[in-house]
Amino acid sequence: MLDEGDIRFGDHSLNSSTRKIIQDHIAYVAQFDTLHEASTPREAIYYFSARLRLPKDTSEDDIRSLIKHTLHALMLDQCADTVIGGGLIKGMNQWRTEEKNKYRS
Numbered sequence: 001m002l003d004e005g006d007i008r009f010g011d012h013s014l015n016s017s018t019r020k021i022i023q024d025h026i027a028y029v030a031q032f033d034t035l036h037e038a039s040t041p042r043e044a045i046y047y048f049s050a051r052l053r054l055p056k057d058t059s060e061d062d063i064r065s066l067i068k069h070t071l072h073a074l075m076l077d078q079c080a081d082t083v084i085g086g087g088l089i090k091g092m093n094q095w096r097t098e099e100k101n102k103y104r105s
Contacts, residue, residue, distance in 0.1 A: 037086035041076045042067060044084065 007014040009022055035044050049070075050063045071080045085091020 035084050035086075037084055037089045037091065039084055040081050041071060041074075041084065041092070042080045045070055
């Protein structure tokens, strides 16, 4: 297993001095979604994003507004309250796949 290497950002090597400068501009994005199969997109955003990432004193009204905006931006308005589903639970994963395939042909 490889445990050494050189992380690069453009032509620059990422080391202890340059890391601080650019770490606010980069992020890790998982290859696969890790969503709870029995929740809905609205619940997933509320419990696993808003409640964990927003300041504790964020009002419920502000959270609801942010969730509504996020669902709209992700084009999930129509299925916001549909179970996400997965391997054992049928849900919106099948619906989203069918929707995506409409635009790929």
